[in-house]
Amino acid sequence: xxxxxxxxxDGTVTTPRGFxxxxxxxxxxxxxxxxxxxxxxxxxRPATAAGVFSTNHIVSPSVTLSKRxxxxxxxxxxxxxxxxxxxxxxxxxxxxxxxxVAIASRKLGVxxxxxxxxxxxxxxxxxxxxxxRQAIPKVQLSADGGHALARAIMTTDSRPKEAxxxxxxxxxxxxxxxxxxxxGMIHPNMATMLCFMTTDLAVEPGFLQRALREAxxxxxxxxxxxxxxxxxDSLLLLANGTAGNKEVREGTPQGDAFRQALEAVCxxxxxxxxxxxxxxxxxxEVVVEGARTLEDARCIARSVASSSLVKTALHGNxxxxxxxxxxxxxxxxxxxxxxxxxxINDVCILEEGRPIPFLRDAVVKIxxxxxxxxxxxxxxxxxxxxxxxxxxxEEYVTFNSAYTT
Amino acid sequence: xxxxxxxxxDGTVTTPRGFxxxxxxxxxxxxxxxxxxxxxxxxxRPATAAGVFSTNHIVSPSVTLSKRxxxxxxxxxxxxxxxxxxxxxxxxxxxxxxxxVAIASRKLGVxxxxxxxxxxxxxxxxxxxxxxRQAIPKVQLSADGGHALARAIMTTDSRPKEAxxxxxxxxxxxxxxxxxxxxGMIHPNMATMLCFMTTDLAVEPGFLQRALREAxxxxxxxxxxxxxxxxxDSLLLLANGTAGNKEVREGTPQGDAFRQALEAVCxxxxxxxxxxxxxxxxxxEVVVEGARTLEDARCIARSVASSSLVKTALHGNxxxxxxxxxxxxxxxxxxxxxxxxxxINDVCILEEGRPIPFLRDAVVKIxxxxxxxxxxxxxxxxxxxxxxxxxxxEEYVTFNSAYTT
Numbered sequence: 001x002x003x004x005x006x007x008x009x010d011g012t013v014t015t016p017r018g019f020x021x022x023x024x025x026x027x028x029x030x031x032x033x034x035x036x037x038x039x040x041x042x043x044x045r046p047a048t049a050a051g052v053f054s055t056n057h058i059v060s061p062s063v064t065l066s067k068r069x070x071x072x073x074x075x076x077x078x079x080x081x082x083x084x085x086x087x088x089x090x091x092x093x094x095x096x097x098x099x100x101v102a103i104a105s106r107k108l109g110v111x112x113x114x115x116x117x118x119x120x121x122x123x124x125x126x127x128x129x130x131x132x133r134q135a136i137p138k139v140q141l142s143a144d145g146g147h148a149l150a151r152a153i154m155t156t157d158s159r160p161k162e163a164x165x166x167x168x169x170x171x172x173x174x175x176x177x178x179x180x181x182x183x184g185m186i187h188p189n190m191a192t193m194l195c196f197m198t199t200d201l202a203v204e205p206g207f208l209q210r211a212l213r214e215a216x217x218x219x220x221x222x223x224x225x226x227x228x229x230x231x232x233d234s235l236l237l238l239a240n241g242t243a244g245n246k247e248v249r250e251g252t253p254q255g256d257a258f259r260q261a262l263e264a265v266c267x268x269x270x271x272x273x274x275x276x277x278x279x280x281x282x283x284x285e286v287v288v289e290g291a292r293t294l295e296d297a298r299c300i301a302r303s304v305a306s307s308s309l310v311k312t313a314l315h316g317n318x319x320x321x322x323x324x325x326x327x328x329x330x331x332x333x334x335x336x337x338x339x340x341x342x343x344i345n346d347v348c349i350l351e352e353g354r355p356i357p358f359l360r361d362a363v364v365k366i367x368x369x370x371x372x373x374x375x376x377x378x379x380x381x382x383x384x385x386x387x388x389x390x391x392x393x394e395e396y397v398t399f400n401s402a403y404t405t
Numbered sequence: 406x407x408x409x410x411x412x413x414x415d416g417t418v419t420t421p422r423g424f425x426x427x428x429x430x431x432x433x434x435x436x437x438x439x440x441x442x443x444x445x446x447x448x449x450r451p452a453t454a455a456g457v458f459s460t461n462h463i464v465s466p467s468v469t470l471s472k473r474x475x476x477x478x479x480x481x482x483x484x485x486x487x488x489x490x491x492x493x494x495x496x497x498x499x500x501x502x503x504x505x506v507a508i509a510s511r512k513l514g515v516x517x518x519x520x521x522x523x524x525x526x527x528x529x530x531x532x533x534x535x536x537x538r539q540a541i542p543k544v545q546l547s548a549d550g551g552h553a554l555a556r557a558i559m560t561t562d563s564r565p566k567e568a569x570x571x572x573x574x575x576x577x578x579x580x581x582x583x584x585x586x587x588x589g590m591i592h593p594n595m596a597t598m599l600c601f602m603t604t605d606l607a608v609e610p611g612f613l614q615r616a617l618r619e620a621x622x623x624x625x626x627x628x629x630x631x632x633x634x635x636x637x638d639s640l641l642l643l644a645n646g647t648a649g650n651k652e653v654r655e656g657t658p659q660g661d662a663f664r665q666a667l668e669a670v671c672x673x674x675x676x677x678x679x680x681x682x683x684x685x686x687x688x689x690e691v692v693v694e695g696a697r698t699l700e701d702a703r704c705i706a707r708s709v710a711s712s713s714l715v716k717t718a719l720h721g722n723x724x725x726x727x728x729x730x731x732x733x734x735x736x737x738x739x740x741x742x743x744x745x746x747x748x749i750n751d752v753c754i755l756e757e758g759r760p761i762p763f764l765r766d767a768v769v770k771i772x773x774x775x776x777x778x779x780x781x782x783x784x785x786x787x788x789x790x791x792x793x794x795x796x797x798x799e800e801y802v803t804f805n806s807a808y809t810t
Binding site for chain 1: 460461462463464490492493494495527528529635636713717720726727728730731733734735738739740741742743755757758759760797798799801802803
C-alpha cells in the first residue's frame with residue numbers, strides 16, 4: 001500500500017521524525033547573506049547512512065574522513081561548516097577534520113566513527129580550529145533546526161535550498177527531507193555541492209545506497225557539466241526508522257515508492273541549485289525525449305544545458321537554435337539530424353532537423369520568462385531525461401573575476 | 406639532412422610553391438571586419454591531401470562532400486565561404502555544396518572530385534546560390550592570394566590568422582603555410598574552426614594523414630573543451646611536391662623534420678585562435694609536466710585551460726589557485742595532491758600540494774599581462790603537454806547574448 005509523495009510546505013531536514021539540527025556563527029564566513037556558518041544534524045537513534053562523494057582526485061580530508069566513517073553503513077550525525085573548504089592544506093587537514101568530529105562526539109555523546117563531516121568555502125585555508133573548538137559545543141539542537149542548518153551551509157547561494165515530501169507506506173506516514181547548497185551551474189562556485197537528506201523510514205542499507213546513487217544521477221548529476229566534480233561534493237542520506245515501518249527493500253512496491261519520493265526531493269533541490277546559479281536571471285530545463293538509451297538522453301540533456309553558447313543565447317532571449325543543434329550533436333550520443341524536433345516551451349521551431357517558420361517575437365517573449373524549457377525530440381527510441389541550468393550572464397563573470405581578491 | 410624549421414614572416418597558404426589563392430565579396434557576410442566572404446585555394450598540380458573533420462553527429466553537407474572527395478587521398482582545390490554554414494538545411498545542403506564544387510570545377514578546369522568545400526557562419530540558412538553562381542567565377546587567383554583567402558574565411562575573428570615555416574630537407578628548400586579562422590575558446594563561435602595548410606613537399610599519403618592528425622592533437626585539439634566539435638570544423642592539408650624532393654616517409658629523419666615543422670605551424674595557428682577568443686583580453690598557456698602519460702597531460706592541460714572558474718579568475722588577475730587545483734583534479738587523469746607544484750609564469754605558488762608564501766601583488770601584476778602561463782608539475786612521470794586558452798570576460802557574454810538578433 002503506497003501513495004504518491006506529497007510536497008511538504010517548508011519541508012526540511014528535520015521534517016522527518018527523530019532528527020534534530022542547529023547552527024551557530026563561528027566566525028568562518030565573511031560573506032554571504034547569512035552569518036550562520038557551522039551546523040549539526042543529529043539523529044536521535046542510529047541511522048542507516050548512504051553517501052555519494054566527489055570523484056575529484058583532489059578531495060578535502062573532510063570527505064576522506066566521512067567516506068571512512070560511512071563505510072559502516074550507519075551514522076548518527078553530520079557536522080558541517082561553510083567559509084573554509086579544508087582542502088589543499090596538507091596533513092593538517094585530516095587532523096583538523098578528526099578534531100572537529102572528536103569535539104562533536106563529546107557534545108553529542110556518540111562515537112566519533114558515527115559522525116560525518118563536511119566543509120565548503122575557500123580552498124587552501126586551514127580550518128580555524130580555535131574558532132571551531134569554541135563554537136561546536138554551542139550549537140543548539142532542535143526539532144525545527146533544519147532551516148538554520150540550511151542557512152549555515154550557504155556560501156554564495158542567494159537563498160537556502162530546502163525540500164520535503166510525505167507519503168504513506170503500509171499505513172505508516174513517512175517523510176523525506178533535504179537541504180542543499182551550491183550556487184553555480186558550470187563549476188559550482190568553489191565547485192562545492194552539499195546536500196543532506198533524512199527520512200524517518202527504516203531502509204535496507206544496500207538499497208539505501210543504490211537508491212541514493214540513482215536519485216543523484218537523475219538530479220544533481222543533471223545540473224553539472226560532464227566530468228565536473230569538486231573537491232568537497234557530498235550528498236548524504238540518513239534513514240533512522242523512527243516511522244516504525246517494516247524495513248523498505250528493493251524490488252517491492254514500498255521500495256519503488258521510496259525511490260520515487262527520494263528522486264522528487266533530489267530533483268527539487270537540484271533545480272534550486274541550477275536555477276539560482278551565480279548571476280542567473282532565469283532557469284533552463286532541457287528535456288530530451290525519444291533517445292535510444294537513457295545514457296544518450298542524459299548525455300545530450302547535459303550537453304545542451306551546459307553549453308556556454310546556449311546559455312548566453314538564453315541570456316539574450318535569442319532563439320539561436322543552431323547552437324542547440326551543435327550542443328546536442330557534439331556528444332557521443334547517437335543523433336540523426338533529419339529526425340530531430342525542437343520546442344521552446346511548447347512552440348515547435350524545428351522539425352525533421354529543419355527550421356520551421358515561427359513567430360520570432362513570440363519566442364523571444366517566451367525566452368524572456370524566468371523559466372524556459374527546451375524540449376528535444378530525437379525520434380530514435382523511448383528514453384528520456386531532464387537536465388537543469390541557467391543563463392550565463394555578465395554578472396557571472398564579474399562575480400567570479402573577483403572572488404578571493 | 407634536415408634543419409630546424411624557420412618562421413617565415415607573412416607566411417601564408419600561398420607561401421609554398423605551386424599554390425594560388427584568391428577571394429571576393431559574394432554578399433554572404435554582413436558582419437566582421439572584412440567584407441571578403443568567398444575564396445579559393447588552388448594547387449597547380451595534383452596534391453596529396455589529408456583532412457581532419459568535425460566529429461559532431463550534426464555536420465554540414467559541405468563537410469560530408471569534402472570527406473567523400475578527400476577519401477581518394479588527392480585534391481587540387483578548396484572552395485570556402487563565410488557568412489553561412491550550410492548546415493541543418495535538409496537535402497538542399499548537399500545539392501548546394503555539389504553545385505558550388507561544380508561551378509569551381511568549370512572555373513578551375515579540374516574534376517569536381519578533386520575539389521573540397523568548406524562553409525562557416527550561421528546554421529540553418531541555405532547557401533545563397535544565386536550569389537555564389539555569380540561570385541565563384543570572379544575569384545582572381547594569384548601567388549600571393551593567401552592573405553585574401555585568410556580574410557575571406559573570417560567570421561567574428563578580430564584578425565586573420567596566418568603562419569608559415571621554411572626548412573631544408575636533403576638540400577631541398579621547402580615550406581609549410583597555413584591559415585585558420587575561429588574566434589572562441591569555449592565552443593568557438595558558431596562552433597567552427599577552419600584551417601587550410603599547404604606544403605610544396607611530396608609526402609607519402611598515409612604518413613601525411615597520420616602526421617596531420619598528430620599535429621592537430623597537439624595543437625587545435627588543445628584549445629578546445631573536451632568533446633566539443635562543431636558542425637563544420639575542417640582541417641585540410643595539401644602537399645603538392647613542387648619542391649622536387651624524394652617523397653617524405655614516416656620513420657625517417659625527413660619525416661621527423663616534416664612532423665616538427667607541421668606541428669609548429671599548427672601550434673602557431675591554434676594559439677592565435679585561443680588568444681584572440683571572443684571577448685578575450687589576455688591569452689593563457691597551460692603547461693603540464695611530469696604526468697604519467699601523454700593522455701593524462703593533455704587531459705589536465707585542457708581541463709585547466711577550459712575551466713570557467715579558472716578563466717574568470719584570470720580575467721580578474723586573481724591568483725585563485727584553488728580553482729586550478731579543482732580543475733586539474735577533476736579529470737580521469739591520475740593526480741597526487743601531495744606532489745603537485747604550480748607556477749604562475751615562473752613564480753612558484755604551490756609545492757607538494759600546499760600553498761607557499763608568495764608576493765600577492767607581484768602575481769596579480771603578472772596575471773594582468775596579455776600572456777599568462779600556468780605551469781603544473783605533477784611529479785609523477787615524464788609526459789608533458791600544452792594547452793591554450795583565454796580569459797572569460799563580460800564581453801564574451803554580451804557578444805554571445807545577441808548574435809542572431
